[in-house]
Amino acid sequence: xxxxxxxxxxxxxxLLDTRYKVETPEGxxxxxxxxxxxxxxxxxxxxxxxxGALLGALFAALALLGxxxxxxxxxxxxxxxxxxxxLFEVLNQGRSPGKQLMGLRVIHDDxxxxxxxxxxxxxxxxxxxxxxxxxxxxxxxxxxxPAFKRLGDIAAGTLVVYRDxxxxxxxxxxxxxxxxxxxxxxxxxxALLSFAERAQSLSxxxxxxxxxxxxxxxxxxAAQAEQQIHGIARGLLGPT
Amino acid sequence: xxxxDASVVIRPRSAWxxxxxxxxxxxxxxxxxxxxxxxxxxxxxxxxCLLLWDYPSIALLIFWWLKPAYERLPLYILSHALFGAKxxxxxxxxxxxxxxxxxLLASLTWRRLSPTRSFDMPVMQLEGLSGKARSQRLIALGxxxxxxxxxxxxxxxxxxxxxxxxxxxxxxxxxxxxxxxNWSWDSLIKAxxxxxxxxxxxxxxxxxxxxxxxxxxxxxxxxxxxLNRRTALEAWDIELVFRRLRQRxxxxxxxxxxxxxxxxxxxxxxxxxxxxxxxxxxxxxxxPQAERLLKQPLSSREAQQSxxxxxxxxxxxxxxxxxxxxxxxxxxxxxxxDAKALSELLKNFFTLAELWKSIDAVALFFEVLLxxxxxxxxxxxxxxYRDWLSTFAGxxxxxxxxxxxxxEQLFGLELAPQSLPADIPGEVERLWDExxxxxxxxxxxALLSRLLHEQRLPLQSAHTEAEVLQLVQALERKELxxxxxxxxxxxxxxxxxxxxxPAALKQSLCSAWRRLFEQGVQV
Numbered sequence: 001x002x003x004x005x006x007x008x009x010x011x012x013x014x015l016l017d018t019r020y021k022v023e024t025p026e027g028x029x030x031x032x033x034x035x036x037x038x039x040x041x042x043x044x045x046x047x048x049x050x051x052g053a054l055l056g057a058l059f060a061a062l063a064l065l066g067x068x069x070x071x072x073x074x075x076x077x078x079x080x081x082x083x084x085x086x087l088f089e090v091l092n093q094g095r096s097p098g099k100q101l102m103g104l105r106v107i108h109d110d111x112x113x114x115x116x117x118x119x120x121x122x123x124x125x126x127x128x129x130x131x132x133x134x135x136x137x138x139x140x141x142x143x144x145x146p147a148f149k150r151l152g153d154i155a156a157g158t159l160v161v162y163r164d165x166x167x168x169x170x171x172x173x174x175x176x177x178x179x180x181x182x183x184x185x186x187x188x189x190x191a192l193l194s195f196a197e198r199a200q201s202l203s204x205x206x207x208x209x210x211x212x213x214x215x216x217x218x219x220x221x222a223a224q225a226e227q228q229i230h231g232i233a234r235g236l237l238g239p240t
Numbered sequence: 241x242x243x244x245d246a247s248v249v250i251r252p253r254s255a256w257x258x259x260x261x262x263x264x265x266x267x268x269x270x271x272x273x274x275x276x277x278x279x280x281x282x283x284x285x286x287x288x289c290l291l292l293w294d295y296p297s298i299a300l301l302i303f304w305w306l307k308p309a310y311e312r313l314p315l316y317i318l319s320h321a322l323f324g325a326k327x328x329x330x331x332x333x334x335x336x337x338x339x340x341x342x343x344l345l346a347s348l349t350w351r352r353l354s355p356t357r358s359f360d361m362p363v364m365q366l367e368g369l370s371g372k373a374r375s376q377r378l379i380a381l382g383x384x385x386x387x388x389x390x391x392x393x394x395x396x397x398x399x400x401x402x403x404x405x406x407x408x409x410x411x412x413x414x415x416x417x418x419x420x421x422n423w424s425w426d427s428l429i430k431a432x433x434x435x436x437x438x439x440x441x442x443x444x445x446x447x448x449x450x451x452x453x454x455x456x457x458x459x460x461x462x463x464x465x466x467l468n469r470r471t472a473l474e475a476w477d478i479e480l481v482f483r484r485l486r487q488r489x490x491x492x493x494x495x496x497x498x499x500x501x502x503x504x505x506x507x508x509x510x511x512x513x514x515x516x517x518x519x520x521x522x523x524x525x526x527x528p529q530a531e532r533l534l535k536q537p538l539s540s541r542e543a544q545q546s547x548x549x550x551x552x553x554x555x556x557x558x559x560x561x562x563x564x565x566x567x568x569x570x571x572x573x574x575x576x577x578d579a580k581a582l583s584e585l586l587k588n589f590f591t592l593a594e595l596w597k598s599i600d601a602v603a604l605f606f607e608v609l610l611x612x613x614x615x616x617x618x619x620x621x622x623x624x625y626r627d628w629l630s631t632f633a634g635x636x637x638x639x640x641x642x643x644x645x646x647x648e649q650l651f652g653l654e655l656a657p658q659s660l661p662a663d664i665p666g667e668v669e670r671l672w673d674e675x676x677x678x679x680x681x682x683x684x685x686a687l688l689s690r691l692l693h694e695q696r697l698p699l700q701s702a703h704t705e706a707e708v709l710q711l712v713q714a715l716e717r718k719e720l721x722x723x724x725x726x727x728x729x730x731x732x733x734x735x736x737x738x739x740x741x742p743a744a745l746k747q748s749l750c751s752a753w754r755r756l757f758e759q760g761v762q763v
Contacts, residue, residue: 016247017249036260038259136403143457195482216486
């Protein structure tokens, strides 16, 4: 549930966000977070460095084998150029080493794991993205697309997203569990919880300021509001 | 600034996601940002070109060095647009002189090469901090935000280069081949003469043009990094929800109070209405399609209309326009020029083929390798599916011809040649007087053995004596078949009828045997 913004101008258009929703047939919204140009460019650079180092080492070794080494090297060059990304993406849950380091992965548009056909298409079409020099078309497409897709992604129906890390269990400040004196929506419950969770990272003055917003509705003096909110958060979290 | 007016979703993000949001934000206001940037930078670039016509590199360097000064305008536009107060182009340009005043010198000298420029700029321009307060603030903000800003600048530098070379190479590709040829010669000859300065200025112009695209994005990304850092540090998202919660609850309280009051005022009439409508009509007299609720602000007809409208819109209704290319006119007849070009192409192709032939040792090597790989693949497939093949391929094999196995016994008589004595007629003559049954049996046994192993008659254990005789007749050797008939006849008389053969038969049978089977030995 998204709260409706009060001002008329903002209500006219939806709020800007990088999230990408996929609705499953069961009516559940999967929220994906498409990755933009900067992390993708860095991931590509890492992959490029790895490939360069790999090929350099292999060619140095194969140069000793003469003509046979040259033939072998050509085949390896083909494999590393065209199959490095595809093999990693399909066999390693959509993650090449660069993407793994940057916390990215490739998936289909509908959130399913990437397959051979889509991975081959998106990687073969790198040659379109490279045109006319140094990924010019890919950069422009990536900057212009709402889900940051380059042309290969559009053709293959794939999406590069941030991986979701397993959430760490939060540390709540000590307080006696309380029941909230009013009913709250999911968003509001989450806000109260994250107030308690993030208490460590906020300054004392800022915590007090935030808590005092709710002092009146909680019917407590402003000085006790913070402790009251911590108590409600603990009540929401339940016994742990 | 009111958080409730923000036109982006406020939540703590990772640095990368904040940068992505900046790209979207710049795209949302792309028209104004790019136009204002172009209106500011293009005249300055033109001026620099005119002043430094002989030194294009220096003109570009100065233009590039002044980037922090131009960047203040996009930041001003974005910071206002974020909270719903997007300025017009005129307002933005009017605000520019005021924006340039604070700390311009610092921005253009010792802070020019700072990699976190985009991230630091909002602190100076929007918070208006300077000196020690600014550096303290930057330290507080920069603990987490600086990493993303550094990478943004590094990637941005490379991206500018990539786009610049991309546009230049696109430009170069579009040149006609003839111009290109002349150009390379001319540039060699006239480079020193300085007649190609305009070309360098042109490539500089391409850089200036690509900055119109990229710089607003760069500024927006820095701005969203800054917003994100403050969201995390000051819990803006929590503040936003808390404020809405308070508004909702106090609003609800007022509504409750008001509705209670109204309810109390209306109570008597409500009671009367309830009494009168106690008996409902079973059938609706005006039908289900009739208009209802006519005296209310939302009548049934209007409700129906808005429902239809709603059903006509995206999640319920999906329309798409498909555009395809089709062949238009008939293909033209190939002209002479086309044919010439084709022959030229073929000729080139053949020269290429010649070239390939000269290095066919390499080709041969690869051919062998690739064939080997193919055969290896086939072998692997056979090995991989060997179980399947042995199960299913056996069924489709042709029925095998049964090999003829000569029987070892017929009528209970041993037929192997080794079991017979070497001199058969002699043995028969010896046995005839004392054991005529054994003698005649031996002779018949020897006959069958010879028929089987020398004449290659396909005798089987199921054959009777008469059938054996028929097979012997089929050999069309008169003497052999007569001998066989006589012998068989006497053997049957003796074996089954216990009638002894005449004594004179001994000599005739033995001599006939010798004649038939041992002629070669005697001669």
